[in-house]
Amino acid sequence: MDKNYYPNSKTMQLGTSVSFSKTIRQIDIASFAKISGDNNPLHLNEDYAKTTRFKKPIAHGMLTASFISALIGTKFARLIYLSQNLKFIKPVYIGDTITATATVIAKKEGKEIFTLQTICTNQNNIIVIDGTAVVMIDS
């Protein structure tokens, strides 16, 4: 595979924005539970979820946050993920369509290190995750 394999990747420049959308299915939540080991019944069991403030099963926050990983891993070329801050603001339910958006908001003087604003919104344009990421170009 080519060293520079990244079809359609964008260049890191201040203001550059990329996004990615995906609908959360029950099978995604079940798979994430299996991979992560997070089998909290709030995500998996309707009867249990009814006893919580959420009333219905919700997606793991880290599952929704994984869509930010998809942006960083596929929309720009050869980035190394240095850090990520996440605020889990609103619940995400099965069937919600999440759009993750990353926007370049700062560049470290003299280095190929960038800060991205990273947000996830649902189909009603409500922000469900807010945060920032720091990435470095692996040149």
Next chain:
Amino acid sequence: MDKNYYPNSKTMQLGTSVSFSKTIRQIDIASFAKISGDNNPLHLNEDYAKTTRFKKPIAHGMLTASFISALIGTKFARLIYLSQNLKFIKPVYIGDTITATATVIAKKEGKEIFTLQTICTNQNNIIVIDGTAVVMIDS
């Protein structure tokens, strides 16, 4: 299912520490790529990974971070995940055994809101992820 379903959960007190270990398999990385949409070849393609500083495929940082979700979702009762900061310090390779550990380090005065130190180490006791989480008890 019982409202208080949480077998063997620990009480949130300053200094309380919980941990969870899991070995990263190639199939976990492939499943995470599918769920998240992060099909960056660094995680999936040996030939491509050879062209990078890592030389071999590495796990997605967010896959390793998902073990922190497992701690928060299964080791304490009825927590709501408010925020998470992550520093991706070292690469994680297929076959590495990761131990995620969360330790209660602060409590918000008058509220059931706690800060946890959250770290992930590999089988050589090297810290691969460092960070903090903030959680609230859903009472």
